[in-house]
Amino acid sequence: MDAFLDIISVRAVRDYADRPIPEENLRRILEAGRVTGSSVNRQEWKFYVVRNSDRLADLAEAVYAPDNVRGCKAAIAVTTTARNQFDAGRCVQNMILAAWADGISSCPNGIRDAATANSLLRVPSSESVTTILSFGYRAHPIVPKEEDVARILQRVKRKSLEEVTVWVD
Numbered sequence: 001m002d003a004f005l006d007i008i009s010v011r012a013v014r015d016y017a018d019r020p021i022p023e024e025n026l027r028r029i030l031e032a033g034r035v036t037g038s039s040v041n042r043q044e045w046k047f048y049v050v051r052n053s054d055r056l057a058d059l060a061e062a063v064y065a066p067d068n069v070r071g072c073k074a075a076i077a078v079t080t081t082a083r084n085q086f087d088a089g090r091c092v093q094n095m096i097l098a099a100w101a102d103g104i105s106s107c108p109n110g111i112r113d114a115a116t117a118n119s120l121l122r123v124p125s126s127e128s129v130t131t132i133l134s135f136g137y138r139a140h141p142i143v144p145k146e147e148d149v150a151r152i153l154q155r156v157k158r159k160s161l162e163e164v165t166v167w168v169d
């Protein structure tokens with residue numbers, strides 16, 4: 001797959017197959033986050049990885065859609081110390097795309113109960129959790145191809161290019 005196809009085809013996936021994610025793949029996802037560029041190369045993020053199913057069930061109570069985390073095979077909470085969350089957003093999207101390119105789906109999960117998330121993950125007060133990414137293989141994998149590009153761009157539930165673009169010139 002090329003990068004453009006990965007970027008346009010990636011979707012939030014909330015149902016995961018009962019198939020573990022090899023540690024090698026998790027490490028590739030983490031590396032994608034680690035090498036992300038950031039303002040003045042500050043890299044103000046940390047990654048908290050949870051694989052244990054009991055711990056995932058506890059962590060699920062801290063997010064808006066608990067089933068996403070309860071049913072996933074691994075979760076990565078991305079924390080930042082920065083006030084500007086732009087860099088953390090770049091880091092999270094790189095992880096999502098690296099996983100997608102390896103056939104692993106994910107969903108960002110908004111934090112409903114920060115105190116519970118922080119205490120379960122033992123996050124120091126200097127950091128805040130930006131999102132918890134749930135990861136897993138799709139039950140029915142979809143492998144987009146180059147010939148799907150036009151259809152994906154047309155059908156994706158997003159605003160049109162005209163609505164979001166101003167050609168200042």
Ligand SMILES: Cc1cc2nc3c(=O)[nH]c(=O)nc-3n(C[C@H](O)[C@H](O)[C@H](O)COP(=O)(O)O)c2cc1C
Nearest residue numbers: 010011012013014064065068107108109110131157
């Ligand atoms: C900051 C952020 C928080 C999100 N929080 C949740 C969430 O709490 N639960 C959830 O199921 N999806 C969550 N999502 C996923 C969005 O719902 C999803 O990206 C959006 O609906 C587009 O879906 P699609 O890529 O499958 O088209 C979140 C996405 C972002 C970027």
